[in-house]
Structures are given as structure tokens and as C-alpha cells.
């Protein structure tokens with residue numbers, strides 16, 4: 186027994202011997218600042234940056250070189266297998282969660298971007314909403330191309346792409362034999378292994394009512410993704426009102442239901458990304474129903490309360506006294 190322990194300790198210490206921190210900050214991807222940290226004897230963060238840059242060139246709806254941009258502008262594009270795979274997932278979840286998550290909302294998202302630029306509220310939301318619908322997107326998985334079937338219709342993968350690429354980076358890290366890493370794509374996080382190979386990562390959930398360095402709660406995390414959608418992340422103020430970037434597919438307006446941030450915690454970052462957006466739109470009760478249905482944990486922050494799901498008991502603690510801190514229990 187002692188011999189086995191000694192061998193195990195020797196193997197472990199050899200594995201971590203010479204492990205150093207490598208941090209890479211990446212600008213210009215997914216309209217946010219990304220950082221990737223590893224604790225390892227060799228620095229492979231450039232490989233992970235390349236995956237990010239590659240994903241930006243495939244999935245961005247706003248980068249004229251990207252595959253999705255070309256699909257939206259030409260109504261037809263040949264796609265890489267990665268894009269076909271992500272687009273298929275995106276359409277599937279848009280069908281399953283259509284009241285909350287829908288990639289075909291892009292015409293409405295574009296209207297709100299115009300509104301921000303011109304500081305005028307959009308007038309034609311109903312006509313932009315009428316262009317929504319996954320029946321307007323045709324994907325040919327055998328021949329790797331897609332078509333938009335209705336003039337004016339378009340898609341955005343903004344609510345899912347960061348999760349997808351996070352999963353790809355995690356896959357690559359596993360193949361590379363990484364033991365300890367943190368991926369942070371602007372609030373889309375994956376805590377890989379243990380911090381510095383020693384103890385669980387402590388992930389701060391941003392306080393939506395305070396500055397970017399303030400957390401409302403801390404979650405202990407290892408080998409798990411934590412993805413937050415928040416009203417504070419993007420938007421603009423007009424006549425004293427904040428118009429944020431998460432759109433309710435039923436109205437075409439920024440979702441307004443009391444939630445100010447929604448966090449999904451689970452093993453697959455892509456699913457967490459989809460669900461953080463969907464839960465934000467769904468409202469507190471439906472958010473926890475979705476979390477249960479899709480097998481993830483949730484942290485929902487309203488103006489005065491942090492609600493968390495049962496699976497986080499013992500792993501989450503409040504950072505201060507700004508909010509009530511409540512284990513969510515469904516009303517029977």
C-alpha cells in the first residue's frame with residue numbers, strides 16, 4: 186500500500202515537475218477579450234489561440250471573412266465540417282427552445298445594433314421578427330453547404346459559438362495531456378483540472394450591479410464549464426433606460442423578466458452557452474425548469490436575490506451581502 190502510494194506520488198510529482206503558469210490574452214475574437222491560462226512544463230497556449238482565431242473566421246456573423254457572414258450575405262455558403270456541426274446543433278436547440286433561444290433572430294439583433302448606433306429605438310421590429318424561423322435555413326450535411334431560403338433572413342451563432350470553441354479547446358488540452366488550465370472567453374469559462382494542480386478553481390460570478398471586478402458569488406469548480414449571460418455585458422442607454430443584447434424571441438425586445446444574470450454550470454460548454462441565454466429569457470421559474478430538464482446547474486440573479494440549484498450546494502458561497510442567497514426550490 187505504502188509502495189503504491191509512493192509510486193503514485195512519484196508519478197504525480199514527475200508530471201507536475203517544472204510546471205509553470207502560461208497566460209495568453211487574445212484580442213479580436215468574438216468581440217470580447219479572451220484569456221487562456223495553463224500550468225504546465227511547456228507552453229501550448231498558441232495552439233489554443235489558433236483554435237479561437239479559426240472559430241472566429243468560421244462562425245462570426247459580423248466578420249466579412251467568416252463562413253456565417255457569407256451565408257447571411259450570399260444566402261449560400263460552402264461550410265467547413267466544424268460549421269456544419271455547430272449549425273446543426275444551433276438549429277436543433279433553436280427548435281427545442283424556440284421561445285427563448287433562436288439563432289434566426291439575427292435580423293432583430295441587427296435592428297438593435299442600428300438603434301445603438303443611431304440612438305433611436307427601432308420601428309420595424311415586427312417585420313424583422315417575421316423573418317425568424319429555422320425553416321428558413323437549409324443545411325446539407327453530406328455536401329457541407331447551407332442556404333438561407335428567405336430573402337432578409339439571417340442567423341447569428343453569438344449565443345452558442347463561444348461554448349462550442351471552448352469544448353474544442355478542452356478536447357485539445359486533453360489530447361495534449363494538460364492537467365491544469367482556465368479558459369475564459371469573456372464570461373464563458375471552463376475550469377480544467379485543479380488550479381496550479383493543487384486545489385479547485387474559485388470562479389467569481391460577476392455582480393451584475395457592480396463593476397467588472399466585483400463578484401456576487403464564488404463557485405468552486407473543477408472540470409466544469411460556467412457560462413454567464415448578463416444584461417450588463419452589452420447594450421446601450423437611451424432616455425435613461427438600458428437596452429441589452431439578449432432578445433426575447435416572442436417580442437423582439439430585450440428580455441425583461443426580473444433576471445439580470447443567468448449562469449449555467451455543466452460539463453459541456455456549448456450546452457451551457459445555449460442555456461445561459463435561454464434561461465435569461467425564460468424567467469426565474471422556467472430557467473430552473475430548463476436547468477433540470479437539460480441536466481445542468483443554474484445561478485440566477487435578480488435585483489435582490491441570488492438563486493442557485495441543488496447541485497451547487499456546498500460549492501457556492503456569496504461574496505458579500507448585496508443579495509439574498511437562496512437555494513431554489515420549485516413550487517410544487
Ligand code: AMP
Nearest residue numbers: 285286287341343344414430431432462
Ligand atoms: P449570450 O451572451 O451567449 O447570451 O448571447 C447573446 C448574443 O446572442 C447576442 O449578442 C446576439 O448576437 C445573440 N442573441 C440575442 N438573443 C438571442 C436569443 N434569444 N437566442 C439566440 N441568440 C440570441
Ligand code: MG
Nearest residue numbers: 344458459462
Ligand atoms: Mg449563450
